[in-house]
Amino acid sequence: MQDLTHEILELIRLTSTDLPADVELRLKQALTEEEPGSAASEALETILKNVELSRLNSTPICQDTGTPIFYVHYPEGWSTRQLKSQIRAALAEATKRSFMRPNAVDAIYDKNSGNNLGGEDFPSIHFEEVDKDQPLTIQLILKGGGCENVGAQYSMPYNPLGAGRDLRGVRKVVLDAVYKAQGQGCAPGILGVAIGGDRGSSYIKSKEVLFEKMGTRNPDPNVTSLEERLTREANQLGIGPMGFGGKTTVLETKITGLHRLPASYFVSISYMCWAYRRRKMIVNGNQVSYE
Amino acid sequence: MHTLTTPIQDETIRSLKVGEAVGITGTMxxxxxxxxxxxxxxxxxKTRPPQGDDLQVYEELKKLLKGSIIYHCGPVVSGLETKEYKFVAAGxxxxxxxxxxxxxxxxxxxxxxxxxxxxxxxxxxxGCQEVPFVYLHAIGGAASFIARTVKRVVGVFKLEFGIPEAMWVIEVEEFPAVVTMDAHxxxxxxxxxxxxxMILESLLAID
Incomplete structure (x- = not known):
């Protein structure tokens, strides 16, 4: 089996230091929507300068290089055990080279491992087998703690808001989550929303939708219209970049559904900060490319 | 833009108002x-007895923090092996x-x-009113940009807390921030x- 450690290291470097073009474009668009000279506008200007500088100097966009979440799609024949060990080696090396901050802290003994490796669960790696003729792909999201902390899960019906078990209820709790987050998740944010599942699968799904590019809508028109409505209404809240007040609070909403138990109806919201660090590595034989 | 130089006097703190942009220079x-x-x-x-170098660090902190600033930051630091520390990313x-x-x-x-x-x-x-002090907002995620204003890492306390949680003593020049909570x-x-x-409530009233 190929040793991809070096290529995975490059994937990590790119993800941490080079914001995807679609996200940067959306941030530039947001800047044109804010009042010139306002705190919101200045915040976005600083954000965009930082994006450029990070790319140029190959330094982390954000010092919180987050939870590294890897999704590996592998055709038959690859060893997931070896891929896992290569990912872990690449992550430790990326930490040594200051592309990543040592972020894995033992929760019982409050000890930072120093190399971003902690037990079996840090980093988070998901494997999925694909058809033989498909390339191997490794996707990575770096999700910081500030935005992770403002994520929320609602068990419906949610009486404080009069939110029932339907899309109208979903709308209410998502708006509530955006309001509660204020600027603390580094607005403008991107919302990953999963409806259904159990508590665990629902939260996982709310992160998986974040692997889709900006502008990718749920193909179901009922869901698409809710996505668009939520983005529009979240922006009416006026929280703005960094919570300074302004027109851009949420850049986009991505919603997906999954089957649930008759008794359970969860709405899980993963808030992704503006530093939406998401990259993909594609391995076709000896060719490796990055998106 | 107002320049704030540490150590800062109480009257300077009281002169700052919400919305004012500042450039901070000095040690923090x-x-x-x-x-x-x-x-x-x-x-x-005092619910936990001092351990290890706690008391020594305390004496240093008393000197350093009077009139100075605490920065909520867990930086990415290079030069860990040589102890020639440098802030690489520090939002x-x-x-x-x-x-x-x-x-x-x-x-x-x-x-x-x-x-x-x-x-x-x-x-x-x-507390802002009583002590007095101000809360200064930096741009979240602007880590490379802000790290450029950190001119020198003077030293570090409590490295055993881990890199992000340690207390780094730094010298900054024109560190950009906005006053979002003042002493008034x-x-x-x-x-x-x-x-x-209020807007949320009006949105929730629609089904």
Whole structure:
């Protein structure tokens, strides 16, 4: 089996230091929507300068290089055990080279491992087998703690808001989550929303939708219209970049559904900060490319 | 833009108002979750006996923090092996987690500013008026940009807390921030929270 450690290291470097073009474009668009000279506008200007500088100097966009979440799609024949060990080696090396901050802290003994490796669960790696003729792909999201902390899960019906078990209820709790987050998740944010599942699968799904590019809508028109409505209404809240007040609070909403138990109806919201660090590595034989 | 040079005098703090942009120059110290909990438990509430170099660090902190600033930041630092430390990425972390501790820490050390992001709550705002001090908002995620204003890492305390949680003593030049909580009870965060709450309620009234 190929040793991809070096290529995975490059994937990590790119993800941490080079914001995807679609996200940067959306941030530039947001800047044109804010009042010139306002705190919101200045915040976005600083954000965009930082994006450029990070790319140029190959330094982390954000010092919180987050939870590294890897999704590996592998055709038959690859060893997931070896891929896992290569990912872990690449992550430790990326930490040594200051592309990543040592972020894995033992929760019982409050000890930072120093190399971003902690037990079996840090980093988070998901494997999925694909058809033989498909390339191997490794996707990575770096999700910081500030935005992770403002994520929320609602068990419906949610009486404080009069939110029932339907899309109208979903709308209410998502708006509530955006309001509660204020600027603390580094607005403008991107919302990953999963409806259904159990508590665990629902939260996982709310992160998986974040692997889709900006502008990718749920193909179901009922869901698409809710996505668009939520983005529009979240922006009416006026929280703005960094919570300074302004027109851009949420850049986009991505919603997906999954089957649930008759008794359970969860709405899980993963808030992704503006530093939406998401990259993909594609391995076709000896060719490796990055998106 | 107003230049703030540490150590800062009380009258300077009282002259600052919400919305004012400042460039900070001088020495400051990073401190976040572990550091605040440690300071409160060991030196302020004294619920935990000092251990290791705690008391020595305390004496140093007393000198360094008087008139200075605590920066809520867990940096990416290079030069760990040679101890020629350099801040590579150093934006603010979310401040609200220090809400139970902040006002007491500022009062105890007579520190004059907190830099962070996302703002803080009522207890801290009350502390801003009493001590006095201000809350300064830096741009969250602008880590490479902000790291450029960190000219020198003077030293580090409590490295055993881990790189992000250690207390880094740094010299900064024209560190950019905005006053979002002042010493007169003004808070941009309270204003935005209140306004957005009213809009939320009107949106929730529609089905």
């Amino acid at each position: 110290i990073t401190g976040r979750d572990t550091a605040h909990k440690w300071m409160i438990e060991t030196f302020i509430n 603010p972390t979310t401040s609200i987690r220090e809400e139970p501790y902040q006002a007491d820490v500022m009062k105890h050390f007579d520190a004059k500013g907190v830099i962070g992001k996302g703002g803080m709550g009522e207890k801290t705002l009350k 009870g003004g808070s941009q965060h309270a204003v935005v929270a209140q306004a957005s709450k």
